[in-house]
Amino acid sequence: MNNTITRYNRILHGLSRYDMKDTNVECDMYQALLAFMADGGADTDEGREFILKWSKYLKYFVREQSMNNDLSNDMYWGVLLFESKLRVFDSYCLYLEKNRDDDKKFYEPRRKRFLSFGLVQSIQDLLDDKIDLLTISMPPGSGKSTAGIFLLSGVMGWWPDMPNLASAHSGILTRSFYDGVGQILTDPYEYTWREIFPEVDFNPRTGMNSKEQTINVGKPNRFKSLTCRAIGASLTGATRCEKILYADDLCSGIEEAMSKERLDKLWQTYNTDLKTRKKDRCKEIHIATRWSVNDVIGHLQREHEHDPRARFVSVPAFDENGESNFEYKYGVGFSTQYFKDMQLSMDDVSFKCLYMNDPIEREGLLYHEADLKRYLTLPDKKPDAIWSCADTKNKGTDYFAQPVLYQYGDDYYMVDTICDDNSNYEVQYEKSANLLYMHHVEAAKYESNNSGDRVAAEVSKRLEKKKGFCNITTEYTTQNKETKIYVYAPWVKQHVIFRDKSLYSPKDDYGKFMSLLLTYSVAGKNTHDDPPDVMAQFAAWRTTPQDIPTIVGARPF
Known part of the structure; x- marks a missing residue:
């Protein structure tokens, strides 16, 4: 068999030196491949590998000319046919529907x-x-x-x-x-x-x-x-x-x-x-x-x-x-x-x-679609207060999550959010500062466990450059994350009102935030828990008697 492969390899290499756009050269190579098949050359794995290498080479040229040349078209389908016999799935599927x-x-x-x-x-x-x-x-x-x-x-x-x-x-x-x-x-x-x-x-x-x-x-x-x-x-x-x-x-x-x-x-x-x-x-x-x-x-x-x-x-x-x-x-x-x-x-x-x-x-889902309150429009009045809470990001695959909530009485409308897995700190700082500035956020809290102190300080600097003001505080939390998420979920469901699904797209930050919130499970491992975590932080902030805050940055006067 090695002698057969060597002989045909010499023939095919010789033909490949000519202009492969010449139909006569294509035809000679095609006939050589058929002869190799007839000699039983493809009956072994070595022979099959050899002929498929050359058939792929020939197929490239005859396919290019098959639209304008009947002979090239016939050879193209002929190559697909013997590749189909040789267990080439792509060629088999193409040739199988040749007549359709x-x-x-x-x-x-x-x-x-x-x-x-x-x-x-x-x-x-x-x-x-x-x-x-x-x-x-x-x-x-x-x-x-x-x-x-x-x-x-x-x-x-x-x-x-x-x-x-x-x-x-x-x-x-x-x-x-x-x-x-x-x-x-x-x-x-x-x-x-x-x-x-x-x-x-x-x-x-x-x-x-x-x-x-x-x-x-x-x-x-x-x-x-x-x-x-x-x-x-x-x-x-x-x-x-x-x-x-x-x-x-x-x-x-x-x-x-x-x-x-x-x-x-x-x-x-x-x-x-x-x-x-x-x-x-x-x-x-x-x-x-x-x-x-x-x-x-x-x-x-x-x-x-x-x-x-x-x-x-x-x-x-x-x-x-x-x-x-x-x-x-x-x-x-x-x-x-x-x-x-x-x-x-x-x-x-x-x-x-x-x-x-x-x-x-589904069995362990904490938030269900039917649990959530939604809004199409905000109340036609000025909010009582504008809040934001941030779960900062490590260098891993977690998300920087920071919602903005407008307070009307006991209800909190989540109007915007950051939900971004970008590991570039400069991008994080700028997005967070822009969010606070755009919504005129009055108070924001950054969890300090994941370098939150540094993030809060950098955001405050950028906000001051924009001539904006926000009472930015940090907090180090010692409470178990899973416990906190579970305990505060009822408050979130009762008091937080989210955008209607028609008001955001799945790929924007709001859509990603909602998707991660709605797929958090208390029964299994969660790849990303940042949105439910930051909502639990916000709920804890709004329901816990406040100590004297640590203020990052000063009033600009």
């Missing part, structure tokens, strides 16, 4: 995004035995399940005599897997599966069982090429899983996710019913909406946290700039405005779970 109208295709409109997410490469690494476990979390309707169905159809062609198992929370969902894979295998007008795998024996009349939701290709086998079965349904004697264990939405939804007992049972059922079906070297892929940190993917993440052969792909609705990650060609995706509308219509926790892949434990 562009606006009817599933993969091509989504391809650019899927590649950027690392989704395609992760599936390829699973096929190439570089990883053993892959989980995928993306918003509903983004195409993750159909990508999984494409994968299953390919696996059945590449390894026709190895059984696979696909499971979900219900028989209705597993039926969609069965129907989806079945259509790919049986519809030659829409899909080219038979063209990619002509040597794989498949008779739909004998190979498909709709009642049992099984499909068999290749040799007759007690354990079918694909068995689709809901988790919890009987699997005893039904199948073994030798190549892919595919799990899609094992958690049925919010009701199951809200019950720790049901999630624990789901995890146990996964281990006893699904995982026990796996044979050695069987791969595992999980696709799911993340409802809870205690769902199956959550358990797997903790178990395989440092495992280099496990990969967790998670793509939220919004990118780092607040724009949609799922704007696909032909309008088949979701716009930024669509996700913003969904965010406004849902509670923060549900949106984080469904669309941001950020599961939150």
Whole structure:
């Protein structure tokens, strides 16, 4: 085999010295690759790696000219065809839909995004035995399940005599897997599966069982090429899983996710019913909406946290700039405005779970949407007082949180806030001073535990330069943070009135503040607790008899 690779490598290197935009050169290289395949050159891992290196090189040139040259176009599709046979997932998905109208295709409109997410490469690494476990979390309707169905159809062609198992929370969902894979295998007008795998024996009349939701290709086998079965349904004697264990939405939804007992049972059922079906070297892929940190993917993440052969792909609705990650060609995706509308219509926790892949434990949530008072307009009079309270930031990943509250009687309207994880101290000082100056804040308190004394002094200097005044004080707190947050939450719910959701965006400081407030849990670990902490500080300040304050800065007269 080494001699064969050496011989063809010499031929291909010689051709690559010529102008690769010359169709004749492209054609000679294409024929050389086909000859290498015919000689059995790709039957080994070494040979497969060799031919894929050169096919990728040729594909680059023929793709460029395929729009204007029929021969280059034919070679482009020809390269995709033999790459499909060689387990290249990207090429397989493209060639599988070769005959479909562009606006009817599933993969091509989504391809650019899927590649950027690392989704395609992760599936390829699973096929190439570089990883053993892959989980995928993306918003509903983004195409993750159909990508999984494409994968299953390919696996059945590449390894026709190895059984696979696909499971979900219900028989209705597993039926969609069965129907989806079945259509790919049986519809030659829409899909080219038979063209990619002509040597794989498949008779739909004998190979498909709709009642049992099984499909068999290749040799007759007690354990079918694909068995689709809901988790919890009987699997005893039904199948073994030798190549892919595919799990899609094992958690049925919010009701199951809200019950720790049901999630624990789901995890146990996964281990006893699904995982026990796996044979050695069987791969595992999980696709799911993340409802809870205690769902199956959550358990797997903790178990395989440092495992280099496990990969967790998670793509939220919004990118780092607040724009949609799922704007696909032909309008088949979701716009930024669509996700913003969904965010406004849902509670923060549900949106984080469904669309941001950020599961939150509802059972221990301290603040619920229904608990909070909201306002659209401020009272039509001058506030009795204007207050601010600051939870300053360390060098870590916590937030500088500083709300401004207008007092009207016993009510405090939170009109503005800083909620910023920027570690640049100069930025912190300037933002805080601007906030106090803009709102004419009369009294502000800075917690001094995290360098609050220094922050207060620097803010006071900048405020004086702006010709503003605020009674700025500092306080060192010794009270346990979690206890303080819990104890003062009822006062916050009763006396603080927050902006209506229509008056802020999820990406601005106010939106980030509210999101962190509404997802704080007393039952689990919180990545960021700064907003509930600063609200507890403010509540303690307003309800505790005041000692003589430590004033930072002097009156400008």
